[in-house]
Amino acid sequence: MVTTVRPSVVHGEDTDIAWRGSGLGTQILVLSGRALRPVFLDPGRIFYSVLQPMVLLLLFSQVFSSIAETPAFPDNVSYVDFLVPAILFTTATTVATQAGVSMTSGLKNGVLARLRSMPVKPVSVLIARSIADLGRGAMELTVVLVLAALVFGYDPAGGVLGSVAALLLALATGWSLGWIFLAMATWLRGSENVQALSILVMIVLQFASSAFVPVEALPGYIQAIAQVNPISYGITGARDLALGNSGGSAVAITLLICACVTVAGVSLAVRGFVRVGRRA
Amino acid sequence: MTEPMIEAVGITKSFGKVTALDGVDISVPRGSVLGLLGHNGAGKTTLVNILTTMIPMTTGTARVAGFDVGRDAENVRRRIGLTGQFASVDEDLSGFQNLVLIARLLGASRAQARRRATDLLDIFGIADAAVRKAKTYSGGMRRRLDLAACLVGRPDVVFLDEPTTGLDPTSRMAMWEIVRTLVDDGTTMLLTTQYLDEADRLADIITVLAQGKIVAAGAASKLKAEVGQLTVTVRLDAPGDVAAAEIALRGAGMTPTHDENRHLLIIPVASARSMTAVVRALDEARVEPAELSLTEPTLDDVYLALTEQTLISEPSVRSA
Numbered sequence: 114m115v116t117t118v119r120p121s122v123v124h125g126e127d128t129d130i131a132w133r134g135s136g137l138g139t140q141i142l143v144l145s146g147r148a149l150r151p152v153f154l155d156p157g158r159i160f161y162s163v164l165q166p167m168v169l170l171l172l173f174s175q176v177f178s179s180i181a182e183t184p185a186f187p188d189n190v191s192y193v194d195f196l197v198p199a200i201l202f203t204t205a206t207t208v209a210t211q212a213g214v215s216m217t218s219g220l221k222n223g224v225l226a227r228l229r230s231m232p233v234k235p236v237s238v239l240i241a242r243s244i245a246d247l248g249r250g251a252m253e254l255t256v257v258l259v260l261a262a263l264v265f266g267y268d269p270a271g272g273v274l275g276s277v278a279a280l281l282l283a284l285a286t287g288w289s290l291g292w293i294f295l296a297m298a299t300w301l302r303g304s305e306n307v308q309a310l311s312i313l314v315m316i317v318l319q320f321a322s323s324a325f326v327p328v329e330a331l332p333g334y335i336q337a338i339a340q341v342n343p344i345s346y347g348i349t350g351a352r353d354l355a356l357g358n359s360g361g362s363a364v365a366i367t368l369l370i371c372a373c374v375t376v377a378g379v380s381l382a383v384r385g386f387v388r389v390g391r392r393a
Numbered sequence: 394m395t396e397p398m399i400e401a402v403g404i405t406k407s408f409g410k411v412t413a414l415d416g417v418d419i420s421v422p423r424g425s426v427l428g429l430l431g432h433n434g435a436g437k438t439t440l441v442n443i444l445t446t447m448i449p450m451t452t453g454t455a456r457v458a459g460f461d462v463g464r465d466a467e468n469v470r471r472r473i474g475l476t477g478q479f480a481s482v483d484e485d486l487s488g489f490q491n492l493v494l495i496a497r498l499l500g501a502s503r504a505q506a507r508r509r510a511t512d513l514l515d516i517f518g519i520a521d522a523a524v525r526k527a528k529t530y531s532g533g534m535r536r537r538l539d540l541a542a543c544l545v546g547r548p549d550v551v552f553l554d555e556p557t558t559g560l561d562p563t564s565r566m567a568m569w570e571i572v573r574t575l576v577d578d579g580t581t582m583l584l585t586t587q588y589l590d591e592a593d594r595l596a597d598i599i600t601v602l603a604q605g606k607i608v609a610a611g612a613a614s615k616l617k618a619e620v621g622q623l624t625v626t627v628r629l630d631a632p633g634d635v636a637a638a639e640i641a642l643r644g645a646g647m648t649p650t651h652d653e654n655r656h657l658l659i660i661p662v663a664s665a666r667s668m669t670a671v672v673r674a675l676d677e678a679r680v681e682p683a684e685l686s687l688t689e690p691t692l693d694d695v696y697l698a699l700t701e702q703t704l705i706s707e708p709s710v711r712s713a
Contacts, residue, residue: 132496133471133472135500136500139497143494144498147483222484226477226481227477227495228498229447230445230475232467232470
């Protein structure tokens with residue numbers, strides 16, 4: 114096929130309009146739209162991203178349900194009610210690691226290379242990615258909560274409001290951790306490395322915590338990790354909210370940690386992103 | 394005389410101990426095309442990356458579209474279009490969506506962006522595939538979409554890094570036609586290539602880069618005249634004639650080289666007029682050539698003479 118190009122059109126026709134770049138707001142809007150598209154429009158991706166937390170919920174509720182009989186376990190709480198706030202957190206951290214993986218594949222396929230040669234601010238690209246992952250997290254967590262209530266008999270004392278508050282806390286934690294994984298993606302070479310390290314960090318954060326069993330029931334050295342693990346505070350906070358306890362301080366500590374993590378993650382990610390092209 | 398649209402002075406670039414560029418100077422006047430010719434690893438992409446603000450240079454200065462690439466990168470980015478070696482389009486978006494995205498990021502309104510995307514898809518012959526995801530496109534279509542994407546903002550300077558590498562001949566021809574139209578349209582362009590015929594066809598000035606250094610620069614005809622050698626080729630039918638002819642030519646002060654298998658004698662000459670001397674020498678030796686021809690140097694010859702290396706990775710394409 115022979116393509117004929119009409120010279121006047123390539124550069125001609127309304128050449129008086131010079132497009133020299135858009136504002137930060139437009140950049141974030143346009144790029145978030147692009148990043149969110151697969152999250153809500155790709156049925157395969159939606160199916161698998163929801164499948165994982167469901168399987169986790171199923172497995173844990175069956176495998177560990179006898180823990181509810183042990184002395185360290187709080188009284189008058191069913192294991193499902195104890196477990197669901199934790200599943201919200203593990204799901205949120207999984208979404209956070211995915212942020213890093215998505216970013217590395219973006220760095221690989223050249224789209225981000227084009228953006229770097231355009232008058233587009235690095236921070237817009239990163240914020241757009243982060244917003245997309247927030248959207249994805251919100252969707253997944255909502256599905257988990259609804260299915261847990263409908264299928265697994267999740268019915269905590271804190272009611273709907275408490276559970277929604279727990280969901281929001283998990284979402285905020287996942288979003289702030291996402292920035293660490295985004296930063297990692299911009300600093301590390303190779304998506305395999307990012308994926309391997311992400312999974313490692315994620316597993317430690319998830320299991321050395323109060324997620325699946327009470328902290329008191331863990332061996333001593335793991336207890337030590339669990340007590341400084343931000344996820345433990347988050348999960349404790351989410352349980353307080355969901356179970357209608359008036360503990361409170363865990364929620365505040367979680368939010369404080371999230372704020373610090375976000376600030377550190379954003380600054381590292383922006384620096385790493387600017388640097389990406391420079392090590393070609 | 395207006396200032397050059399691309400001007401680089403003394404650019405060096407080191408990656409650790411490896412020197413990728415070693416004192417490169419180039420100057421591209423408005424509306425002309427510089428063809429940057431070199432092997433893989435000669436430093437072509439590094440130079441493009443520096444000039445498009447993607448990576449910083451180690452030493453040197455460069456201005457593109459009147460702005461310093463180091464201090465004023467943002468303004469440079471507003472005025473350039475870059476198409477790299479690998480088509481950088483979003484595979485999950487359609488061709489149309491890809492172009493709209495770029496236009497919006499460059500500050501076009503939704504309506505303007507749609508109009509520009511439609512126009513460009515039409516111009517580049519991918520209007521039929523406008524709504525298909527880019528991952529379903531052929532290599533040639535992807536390249537054209539990629540080139541269209543770099544033209545969305547009507548850039549003052551266009552960088553094409555190996556625009557036809559990996560394309561089939563038909564797609565290559567289509568790409569050439571598009572590039573030539575841009576050139577006719579007055580776009581200032583820097584084009585890198587490993588293909589000599591591509592540089593010969595598309596570029597006004599050719600710069601040959603080898604191991605990070607410019608080894609030659611000038612118009613294709615000038616390079617050929619400088620480095621290439623005009624030759625007379627004599628083909629003889631009888632094996633005995635070859636020896637007789639060789640003696641006669643040496644007697645006339647020429648230095649023929651001998652291709653035994655094909656009964657050929659190749660004689661470097663200073664100008665076309667030396668043809669007469671060749672004929673006279675052969676005539677005196679009573680040797681009748683089966684074929685006599687004058688051969689212009691090709692860019693291949695120039696390239697090989699300059700880089701003093703063999704083309705290892707890619708078989709070279711002979712320019713006509």
